[in-house]
Amino acid sequence: MSEEIVDHSKFTEAKSLRKQAEEDAKLLANRIALLKAEETKALKKIEETRKKAMEILQSRQRLxxxxxxxxxMRLAKEQEEQLKLQELKNQKYTERQVKEQKKQDFKSKIYTEAQNIKQIQIENLEIIEQKRLEEIQSKIAAKQEIQRQKSRAEEKRKRMELEKKAQMKMELERKIEEENRIRREKEESVARMEQEELELIQRLQNTQLLQQSVFEDLEAAMGVTELRDS
Structure with a gap:
């Protein structure tokens, strides 16, 4: 009678362990499902982040x-205005020079009226040639100044373009590093979850082995009892 009580107790314990193992399996399944859901959510978040970063980058590039x-366009307009202004200045300068020259010629004509006509012609030719050379030099200097302004503007534009490209490159490298960091963190998290899952599976297997062993012990005990009873 005492052995039957012991056998029943073992059976009850084995049944309880089986139920516990089933409950553990359900919990494990739930945890694994949660892990998978979290992983899916993380991957979706990464994809959304990448998409958002690409949209921002494209918008910034368009801007x-x-x-x-x-x-x-502004620089071209400024250069055009500067050219027009310089041409206007040159025109006014030429007009002033011509006007002044006329005045000088008139005064010279009155003053040198008694002088030799040939000498006057020679002097006038020298003055005209000198003025022509001055005008040529003035135009050359103006063109050179315009060219220097164009060169400075072009150098400034190229420098700003290089600086912008460098800044864009640094920002892109930072974003890539950030994406890699997030990816590494997610990979490490996945590795930990996989390890946890393996541990859960191993514990479940151990529980199943224990359950099987208990059932075998119970069956063996029940077999011995039946033999004794017979």
């Missing part, structure tokens, strides 16, 4: 291109 186009 920079528009700013560059406006800056080029």
């Amino acid at each position: 920079q291109e528009e700013q560059k186009r406006k800056e080029e």
Whole structure:
């Protein structure tokens, strides 16, 4: 009678262990499902982040291109205005020179009226040639100054363009590093979850082995009892 009680107790314990193992399996399944859901959510978040970063980068690039186009138009307009202003200055200067020359010629004519006509012609030719050379030199100097302004503007534009490209490159490298860091963190997290899952599976297997062993012990005990009873 005492052995039957012991056998029943073992059976009850084995049944309890089986139920516990089943409950553990359900919990494990739930945890694994949660892990998978979290992983899916993380991957979706990464993809959304990458998409958002790409949209921001494209928008910024379009804005920079528009700013560059406006800056080029502004510089071209400034250069055109400077050229017109310089031409106007040269024209006024020439007009003043001509006017002044006329005055000088008139005064010279009155003053040198008694002088030799040939000498007057020679002097006038020298004055005209000198003025022509001055005008030529003035035009050359103006062209050179305009060219220098163009060169400075072009150098400034190239320098700004290089600086913008360098900044864009640094920002892109930072974003790439950030993406790699997030990826590494996610990979490490996945590795930990996989390890946890393996540990859960191993514990479940151990529990199943224990359950099987208990059932075998129970069956063996019940077999011995039946033999004794017979």
